[in-house]
Amino acid sequence: MLAPYACDPDRSRGRRHPEPPAPTRNAFQRDRDRVIHCTAFRRLVYKTQVFLNHEGDLFRTRLTHSLEVAQLGRSIARPLGLHEDLVEAIALAHDLGHTPFGHAGQDALNACLHEDTGPAAQEPRGEAEPHGGFEHNLQSLRVVDELEERYPAFDGLNLCFETREGILKHCSRANAQWLEAREPGGVGHRFLTGRSPSLEAQLANVADEIAYNAHDIDDGVRSGLLTLEQLEAVPLFETFRREALAEHPALRGRRLLYEAIRRMLSAQVYDVIDATRRALRDAGVQTLEDVCASPPLLGFSGGMRAASAELKRFLMTHLYRHPQVMETTGRARRVVADLYRAYCGDPALLPPGARRAGLSLRRQVADYIAGMTDRYAIREHERLTGERLFA
The missing domain is CATH 1.10.3210.10 (Hypothetical protein af1432)
Known part of the structure; x- marks a missing residue:
């Protein structure tokens, strides 16, 4: 089920020290x-x-x-x-x-x-x-x-x-x-x-960003250094907090936090999938060599990239540079x-x-x-x- 531009283990550039293949993996x-x-x-x-x-x-x-x-x-x-x-x-x-x-x-x-x-x-x-x-x-x-x-x-x-x-x-x-x-x-x-790395490598990098933004919100609230009220100033989070409340008006506290983060994660995942499909189509990518010869193709849409950057700035100011953390x-x-x-x-x-x-x-x-x-x-x-x- 691999796309033609994906990495194929049967066509790997190999290991630095040659080894026989594993029988089942x-x-x-x-x-x-x-x-x-x-x-x-x-x-x-x-x-x-x-x-x-x-x-x-x-x-x-x-x-x-x-x-x-x-x-x-x-x-x-x-x-x-x-x-x-x-x-x-x-x-x-x-x-x-x-x-x-x-x-x-x-x-x-x-x-x-x-x-x-x-x-x-x-x-x-x-x-x-x-x-x-x-x-x-x-x-x-x-x-x-x-x-x-x-x-x-x-x-x-x-x-x-x-x-x-x-x-x-x-x-x-x-x-x-x-x-x-x-x-x-x-x-x-x-x-x-x-040159660019494989799409798999580009994806691991983007997934890293999605993960730490989301879990740093969770850990920041758990620590008491961030509050849900502060997070209302972050559009990427607030959109999904409001969406969760519209569907579940009684939701409060940690359940509200978790539901907002869950929806935010899902939206970012779907955004990356859709934006990457468009980028691959627009670039006419057909092979792994096409991927490596192109600028990075896997990532957020412009709107989601801007929203993610705003979340990063918020976390830098209010969490990573919090006096207690510093x-x-x-x-x-x-x-x-x-x-x-x-x-x-x-x-x-x-x-x-x-x-x-x-x-x-x-x-x-x-x-x-x-x-x-x-x-x-x-x-x-x-x-x-x-x-x-x-x-």
Whole structure:
């Protein structure tokens, strides 16, 4: 039932290390299963979305977020004739490289890697490490290509090109050049030539946006930092709150919130399906090569894109930059920065399993910290510094 422009596992560009096919699973199913069983995937249950893991049992984590992205992705993939297993594999793997403490941890680690003081910063960059800084998409790729240690014949998970391409949804030019030097014509190539990834990869990216906008509303209200009254100022949400009340006048509280979010999610899913069908038709797309040679084709209509952007601005102002969230993320950045400086100052603090040949000390430290869960980073920081920054 695949569309002619979908990725076909029988025509995959293959794995970096050749393997015989599985007898009962296609190549993309196999990738999905490898992601689910890897160590980095299990760690996502204790990694932050917006609210730190210790702040409540019902807030989203990177794991539950990834599951929601996978579900939304499959819901859109089927009516478009795209390969559902590939969309799911990309969705489940897209955050494997995220640091503890969400974007606060990522920003802190990126800043540390750009520091130009101390002996670790004077080391030359290793041949097997990225150009510089910390990019969580590139780190997710490095997890599945290098850092997972599960198989006797190779490092990483040895995923298909199509899955790896979808995981790397953003990449700096410098790191794309580094990838291209290691793998000519590989997953970094499109960032140098302006080509587009598969529709499955584009879909995983859009599903990610749909998921986090919706669940951040839910978590924001659950936390008490957002109210339904505040959300009345957001047209994308308010439209469906009013629609839910018109049909169920007695609806209040969490049931009203859930129903409005459910309707909002459905509207965005249907909008992406319809807008993408129009874009494919208007561009005359017939093959996967047509997809890659075209600008991105899968996404919202103009009206829905504007409404989604307005919701993002609301969340940035009222949730992500809320004083309570900012105070917590400030402490999270300090944990990451203190750990980085401690390990770089005394490499003996690193466990033996964190040392990897071909990498500078600072990159080994970054890999180790990026793999931590929130609670492990908090405990390790307290052990090394004697300070308790979180209850």
